[in-house]
Amino acid sequence: MSQQQVEASAATPSTAEGSAEPAPRSPREIRLVMIGLVVAMLLAMLDNLIVGTAMPTIVGDLGGAEHLSWVVTAYTLATAASTPIWGKLGDLYGRKGTFLTSIVIFLLGSALSGLSQSMTQLIAFRAVQGLGAGGLMVGVMSIMGALVPPRDRGKYQGMFAAVMALATIGGPLVGGFITDHLSWHWTFYINLPLGIVALAFIVVTLKLPKVRSNAKIDYIGAVLLTAGITSLVLITTWGGQQYAWGSKQILGLAALAVASLIAFCYVEQRVEEPMLPLGLFRNLNFAMVSLIGFIVGFAMFGAVTFLPLYQQTVQGASATNSGLLLMPMMFGMLVVSLVVGQVVTKTGKYRIFPIIGTAVMVGGSLLLSTLSTDTSRFASSCYMVVLGAGMGFLMQITMLVAQNSVELKDMGVASSTATLFRTIGGSFGVALFGALFNSRVTATMKDLLHGKAAAMGSGGKLTQMSPEALRHQDPTVQDAYHHAVSNGMHTVFLxxxxxxxxxxxxxxxxxxxxxRGAGKPSGEQSLEAAAV
Structure with missing residues (x-):
């Protein structure tokens, strides 16, 4: 283990980043820092949702429609690959500095993306943006872990669930408004004032002990982990879409992923300061919440991807404000997350919530598997509330347990690992559910139309019928497609x-x-006792 030199001349010994728990902070100090953290998290979550709405306009202006998917893929790849690296850098060299650096990189990428004159430039600058975004989420969670003891963290982490709900609902609305009334360039420029606010609050209000480490960065581990993560994300992005699952491209990526990750595990057991200490997974709680986080990402992103499709095509909901379609699920997640956070803070008990949450998530998925062409919007909304409630029990608790399972010096690694597992779970969820959905829709359409699928006029792509295109189809085709989508939803959620x-x-x-921190005086009490 490398020797870390901690400079904390203005702080008590408990403020050292390698200590067992954070130094006491006043509620006012935490609230001020929280403003910057919440804005930074909003930046990371809003971006893809806002940009997604503007993509048709961007393609019309810049051209290069054949490279459209790379605008999203470049951002996603850079975010996923850089997440664990940001977490480790924060542990080694200080969380404040690395967090501020990630914000600056994100804003630079945003400004350059808005100035793009070609699709190639936009893809490259979106990768820069994603590189910064990888540090935003990790920085928010690890700084929260450094500021607030786990016992008190629940009441603050509920705010992050609110940000997630706001981003999911408001992102498409904001993106549509900007695209219609300003220009697509402002879907990127909007990040600049928000980022400046986050920077200002973090610089002025966040006080953490300075950290200098003599440890050498695990460059080989970073390269191998990046190669493995990149391969996995590309497999889930391209598989069944650009390339067949059995194609040489997908199989080659799978081989690269396996080889990279095996080599990574070998290297991490032999370097002085590993990028991701594998010993963390010997902690049962850390290993289990990582698995739970993977499955939560799996279920959540699958639901977010396919529920709006069902609501628009089968139930006839408007696609204009697609973020509003997910409001019932987000409402359930937000309310439960806030309540659970308060209960954990008061009682210090948390084990029961993951058990309840996972069971409720199973129940919500089973309810949604019953969706049919006759299901009312009220009923489907109730089912979504149940699924959202299950996620609400889990979203913040999994991060809390992961952080409570490690020493404070590994807070960044714990936060980045929890975030990474959820991200990879989401990628696999969308890919697997997409393959199942497409297969079931195609089979149902062929059965119901008795080989007349070409009548759809969609080039034979039976699963890509937009609501607008569907309205121009023969009633027989419309009815068949409604049943096909309902069957696809049944398969996905089952x-x-x-x-x-x-x-x-x-x-x-x-x-x-x-x-940690249970039974201790609150930050405010401790501060008052120390005041002179």
Missing amino acids: WGALISVVAVAASLFLREVPL
């Missing part, structure tokens, strides 16, 4: 429920390890 059972089993292995 498999989602089955996979969520694994999360239920994992939650039963969690142990009730006391949260």
